[in-house]
Every structure is written in C-alpha cells, then in structure tokens.
Amino acid sequence: MVGVSGTHNTYSGGSPNILAQLGPVTGGVYLGGSEPRTVRIIPGTTSAFQNRQAELSDLDALLDGAERGRSRLWCLTGPPGTGKTALAITWINQHRDHFSHAQIAIACGGDLGEGHGRGIVEVCDRYFSLRGIDTDRPGFDTDEGKVEMFRAMIEEQDRPTVLLLDDVRTAAQVRPFLSNTPNLVVITTSRLPVKGVADSLPRIFGLRPLPDGDVSALFRDVLGDQGPERLDAEPEAFDRLVALCGGSPLLAGTAAALLHDRTDLGVGDLVARMEAQGRLTHLVDSVEDGPDPAAVFEVSYAELSSNARALYRALGLHPVRHVDRWLAGSLLRDAPDEAGNPGDHRDPWEQALDELCKRSLLKWDPGSGRYLMDDLTYEHARLAAQRHGTDSERHRFRARIREYHLYAAVAADTVRTARWRVGPLYGAEASFPLPTFTGPGEGETEFRAWLEHRRNPGNPDVHRDEDSPPTPDQWFEGAMETLLELARGGAPGDAWQLAEATNGYFTANGRNDLRALMLEAGFDDAVACGNADATARMRAQLAEAALGAGDLDKALEHARASLAAAETPGADTRGRGAALEWIGLHARRSGDAVEAERLLRESRPFLDHTRERPLALSDMHLGDVAAMRGDTAAALQWYRTSMERFRAHARLERPDRANEGKVLLAQARLVQAPAQSRTLLEEAREAFLAADRAHQLGKVLEGLGELLEGRERVRAWTDAAEAFQLVGRVAEAERVLARIG
DSSP: OOOOTTTTTTOSSSSSEEOOOOSSOOOBBBBOOOOSSSSSESSOOOOOOOOOOHHHHHHHHHHHHTTTOOOHHHHEEOOOOHHHHHHHHHHHHHHTTTTTTTEEEEEEEOOOOSOTTTTTTHHHHHHHHHHHHOOOTOOSHHHHHHHHHHHHHHHOOOOEEEEESSOSSGGGTTTOOOSOOEEEEEEEEEEEEEOGGGGOOOOOOOOOOOOOOHHHHHHHHHTTTTHHHTTTHHHHHHHHHHHHHOOOHHHHHHHHHHHHHOOOHHHHHHHHHHHHHOHHHEEEEEEEEOTTTHHHHHHHHHHHHHHHHHHHHHHHSSSSSSEEEEHHHTTTTOOOSSSSSSSSSOHHHHHHHHHHTTTTSEEEEEETTTTOOHHHHHHHHHHHHHHOHHHHHHHHHHHHHHHHHHHHHHHHHHHHOOOOOOOOOTTTOOSSOOOOOOOOSSSOOSSHHHHHHHHOOTOOOGGGOTTTTOOOOHHHHHHHHHHHHHHSOOOHHHHHHHHHHHHHHHHOOOOOOHHHHHHHHHHHHHHHTOHHHHHHHHHHHHHHHHHHOOOOHHHHHHHHHHHHHSSSSTHHHHHHHHHHHHHHHHHHHHHHHHHHHHHHHGGGGSSSSHHHHHHHHHHHHHHHHHHHHHHHHHHHHHHHHHHHHHHHHHHTOOHHHHHHHHHHHHHHHSSOOHHHHHHHHHHHHHHHHTOOHHHHHHHHHHHHHHHOOHHHHHHHHHHHHHHHTTTTOOHHHHHHHHHOO
C-alpha cells in the first residue's frame, strides 16, 4: 500500500519499483522488482505541504493536454519558500504509476556558465547504474557526453518519463533535456520564468502564496492534538502568526514544527520574537535538530561570486528591500576585478548587480525605477550579513549606505531647486557614482499627458529602463522610506542635511505627513549638533510647512525662532534675511500689509545680492503686498521687475518655472482685460506643468474656468479639482467641484 499524507506526502509501503533519493530533501532508497523496472530518482518525502488541490488539478489538466500533443514543458515559478518543489514532487509521487519508465529530479542550482549545474551528472550516473548501463563505452567519458546519452536513452523509451529540473537558473540547464518525444514531460522550478525556451512553448505556472486558511490548517495539522489547546488559547497571536508567514509554506512549516517541538513556547512569544529578530532569522536561530530553514537561500548565496556575495550582504543591511542602481557603486566602490568574461568591461559593482539579477535575487521594477528583493530573500540577506560578514564590514557598508543617500539627496536637490543652502555637501564631489539627474524646466507641458503621468506613477511606459537616470522627484519618491529611516537613526548631522535636501521635493509634491516626520528629525538633530545655521534653516522650513498647512500661529513661532537662531554671533546673515522674509509672509497671510511690507524690506539687505533669484522672490512678495493694499499699479510694477529677474536667473543659471508661474498667475488676477488675463493664465499653466506643480496648476485651472463658459468651464474646474486631489488638497478640490453644481 502506498500513501501520501496531507502534510508530509510520505512515500510508504512495499513497491516493485526502484526508488533512489537525491538532493537535500529526505527520503528512503528502495531497490527491487522485475523488468520492466521503473527508475525513481526522486525524494519520497517533501517538506510541509498543505492543500494545493487546485494547483494539483491544474497540473493534471496540463498532463491531459500533453497527451493530446500540447506543451510538455511546464515551468513552476514563484519566490523561495512558496512550495514549488514540494508541489512538483507531490504531483509526481501521485502519478508514479503513469510515468512508468522514470521519475527523476535534478538539482540545477549550479553555475551560470555551462548550465549543467550541481547534481545533473550525478543523476546521470545513478540512472545508468540503475539500468545496468556499461559506462566504460565511448560517449560516457565527458559530462556533456553523459547528459547526451542520458537524453537519448530517455527518448528511446516507449514508456512515459517525468523529469523535474529544480531551481533552474538558465535555459542552458533546460535545453539539453527538451525533446520531441511524446513520452517525456519536463517540469522546471525557478523564481522567474526561464528566458530562452519560448520555442518549446512552455506553460508558465505561477505559484501563489498559501491562503491564510490553508496556513492555519497547516499549523493545526502539524500540532495535532496540541492545536486546539495552544492555538485557540491565543487567537489574536495565532492570527498574527499566520499573517507573519505571508503564505510561505517554508515559514509556516518551520514555525509549526518549532511550536510542536517546544511545548513551553507560547504562540505570542513566538510572534514577538519573529517580529523583533526577523522571521527567518529567529526560526534559523531556534531550530536545533531539524533542517535549516535558510538552506534554500544558502545554496543560492554560496554560488555567487565574491563581489556578488558582498553586495548581497550589503543589501541586507539596507533599511528597506528596494534600492537604486547607483547604490551598488557606492557599496562596492573598491571591489576588486574578478576573473570572468574577458569581454565584460563593466565595473565590478555593475557585474555584481547583474549577477544578483540573473540569479533572481533582485528584480528590476520599471514602475518605481528600482531593484526589489522579495521579502524572504531580503531577510536572508540580513541573516547572511550576520552569518558571513564581519563587524568591520557591516560598519563599512552601513556607513556607505548613509553616505550615498546624503550625497544623492543633495545632488537631486541641487538639480531641482536653486535656493540658498547651508549643508556642507552642496558643491562637494562624491567619490562614487551618483545618478546623472535630469534637471527641471523640461517636464511635460501637455496637460493630458501630465495628468496621465501623475495618475499612474507605476506605469512602466512612464518611467525608464535600468540605465536611464531618474528625475530628482522620481529618486526622492523611491528613496523616501530610506531617507526617513536614516534621518531617524543616522549619524549626528544626517537628519538636518536630509531635511534640507528634501524640502524642495516636499514643497512641490505635498506629502505633509512625511515632511513633518523629516523636519521633526532634522530640527532635533540641528539643535543636538549646536549648529545655529542648521537650526535657523530647520525653523524656517517648519515655518514654510506651517504656512502651507494654514497654521499661522505655529508658522510665526517657527519663523521667530529661526530669526533668533540666525542672529547668533557667527551665523550666516542670509539666514536672518530668510527668517525676516518668512515673518513678513506670515504678516501678509494674517492681513497686515503694512507690517508685511516693513519686514520684507528689512530682509532685503540680508539676501544674497550676487544672484538674481533671491531678489526676484522678494520682488514677487512685495508685489503680493501691494496687491493686498489695493495698489494695482505698484503690484504690477513689482511683478514686472520680478519676472525680469527670473528671466535673468534663467539665462545665468537655470529657469525657475514654478515661481515664474506664480508671478504670471498673480498678474492674471490683476489685469482688467479678460483676453490678457487668459493669456497670462495659459502661460502660467505651461510653467506649472513644466515644473510639475499640481497645487498651483489647480489654481490656474480654476482661474481659467472663471473665464470660460459651458463645457469648457466644467472641464477646467474638473481638472482643477483632480490637480488639487493629487497633492491632498481635498478641501480645495471639493470647493471647486461645488462650483460646478
């Protein structure tokens, strides 16, 4: 009698066949029977397995199709730990009577060169031995010859054979076993679909994570009689444990076995330890006699080149599991050249990054423009940094992660804005590669295309390939989670520099919740460092954010504190000018035109008179105050002067399209002729589109709607509302929509 259990799929009972076990999974070896013998080089026992009935039925359907002449190459894909190998072996064991010539599993997790990998030659030798083949004959004296003879013998059989190629990396590991014979089915497992076998019409079978209900059932199955008493006693903790497993049979099976073996371990305690240490790390540390839960990852890690292993360990120390291309150049800036393809002239870091991608340890996400590790691979990379790295290496990699993001944030901010800064890295040159950021002012100027871009930031068609540099905003968007982590836990001086570098991005894109976190960390850091210029700058940025949020009292508090810091002996006088300007802007927002004008004029001597932009901004603010007083002529004169300075700034440095748009919008509100107002608004719309300023664009569209009629008005106001919504200005969006009626 032969039985397969729901959890372990164990092969038991007498059998007239030949069964040989090969590979890291466990199983017995049984020899016996009479001709014609079935060759079984496949495990009789797999890892924990639970309720893949739908997937098993899908494989049954593929077998029916193969017998009718359809594809006989089936590719099971999915992240590590999802049970690809267990599913394949379970299905083969269930159909052992069908594949009456041979059932063979080959471990292919080998080198990327020849493609034959670890295990294939050993399987060939075992196959020849079990069939009684004399291997001293010609044709068996090389590995390639053995593989060719193995395939020829499989093809000459008139009985069905199933061949499992486990953990495939390249087409070179698959193609030697592809055949036109109708009696051979080839099943591969891999993280991603294997490239280079499309001519064989493979059926791609993506294995999804186990549903939570099946994970829960797996725990109860493993714990048996202990289940109700232990799992039901802590229902909330058990629900959290199921969620932590993330549908991974690897995690669920290991955690369930740990609970089974450790009767003193509470479910809540296990959850707390997995959350604190990392799921994989804790399970690895806790398993004593059972198989290593990280074994499948360790195999992939061991096969990497030295530089790729170092990069893998370094990425495990990164705060999040997604990174950009240029970080690798910082981490491996002094990596040695390794013997490899003599025609590959790329830097060592580029080769290492490419190797991780080819091994499917990283994958390129065209939507975000970043490289992504799946969550379990990322956890193993962290574990590898501890297992295989040294204290000095971990310290060096963490310092380089921090250094790269500081320099890259400053480089991105330098391209996106042209304001005065106090950070020491502005103008400094990095000793490692940075993205060649594309500058502002050349953005999308057609509204519908711009709107599509903003609606669908994850659309690969909107973004770039792996070698194309990002825009500053694309980089900030992708790196923001990392920047916040570094601001909260970096070295002294990091947080305020990052807060300064990200201010322009936040001003343009909203994200007020993240901006508040960054500024809070930056302010605390500046005070702790005792840096008066940095403290003045952080206070000024807090005042700007508060004004934008409409909190006038908080804005005034921060602006006055900024002025106090800027008046510290030895502080840069430009900080005093900026603080006075913000207090003046507060007075204008509070309705006090006289005080606003006094403060703005008082600030002018402290501004940077070597550049046009600071004076252009001051002129614009004074124009706003004149308009507030009702002095239209004076306001328009200030605006004309401001625009002249902005145009000079564009010639001397680069365009400031966002502030040019603000001046045009202000002029449009003052001129009397509707046609002139419309022309100015349309120019402002182009400026804000080029600068990617959704909030100001919404204001322009609302103004244009007031000059239009009928459907054109409705369309302008509808677009204005969507522009407001893009940056979280919900109240303004609702106000505009209410005007439509």
